[in-house]
Amino acid sequence: MPVAYVRVYAELNDKLPPELRYISFPHTFEGSCSVAECLSTCGVSSSLVDLILLNGESVGFAAAMRDGDRLSVYPVFESFDITREQHLRPKPLRVPRFVLDVHLGKLAVHLRMLGFDALYRSDSGDDELAGAAATGGRVLLSKDRRLLARPEILRGYVVRENEPRLQLAEVGYRFDLGSSISPFTRCFRCNIVLAAVSKEEILDSLPPNVRESFDEFCRCPGCGRNYWKGSHYQRMVEFIDEFLRRVEIMKVAAGEG
Ligand SMILES: [Zn+2]
Helix, strand or coil, X not given: CCEEEEEECHHHHHHCCHHHCCCCEEEECCCCEEHHHHHHHHCCCHHHEEEEEECCEEXXXXXXXXXXXXXXXXXXXXXXXXXXXXXXXXXXXXXXXXXXXXXXXXXXXHHHHCCCCEECCCXXXXXXXXXXXXXXXXXXXXXXXXXXXXXXCCCEEECXXXXXXXXXXXXXXXXCCHHHCCXXXXXXXXXXXXXXXXXXXXXXXXXXXXXXXXXXXXXXXXCCCEECCCHHHHHHHHHHHHHHHHHHHHHHHCCCC
16 A cells, blocks of 8 residues: 655644654555545644645645655644744745734734735734634734744744834745735735726825826725825835845845855
């Protein structure tokens, strides 16, 4: 019978029988077996999985397993430091969505500027944050280790840096966000995705100089704020360049560049 060797990482081990945790264990199967079938047999829910490596190559759930294959399975994100091995993953399978604690408001705005879904409210309580992380499939970013230690939170990360731009680079590096940015697509205030809007529709609400100089506009369906590529646009381009540069430097420092 074909046999593959399976290793799951971090909190995914909680789903395994104790004798299979934190080791590479054999998984025998008849005929053919997909990664999804293998995970299901092992009791690991695919909703918790972010990255699958089959013989070192990133694959999807439908990939077929063969005799002698080595399967490594990683959770969406860990609530502790990512080891070097785990961090060598290719582009994430899914772009993470975040929820941030009350101390990380500027980081939330920065993440939104880069197009990431970053839920934040200045009055969120711990239960609300934990709920968004547990049921909303979001990664909880926090400076509070006790909050992240709550058992219902599967996806959390302790932010170490204190300065928002450095926090952004830290999170960008940890979650490999550099290849997934989508700037100017989300409202800084509301976290809502912007919609294109014609100049005619919003003409009356535009300052005269903007009316004369710009033709492309987006609008936030939440707060109604209009966006255009004005003087702030160039500053944002520089901001994004700086972010990408910092992440690159961190990769090089970690030996991954
Ligand atoms: Zn808005």
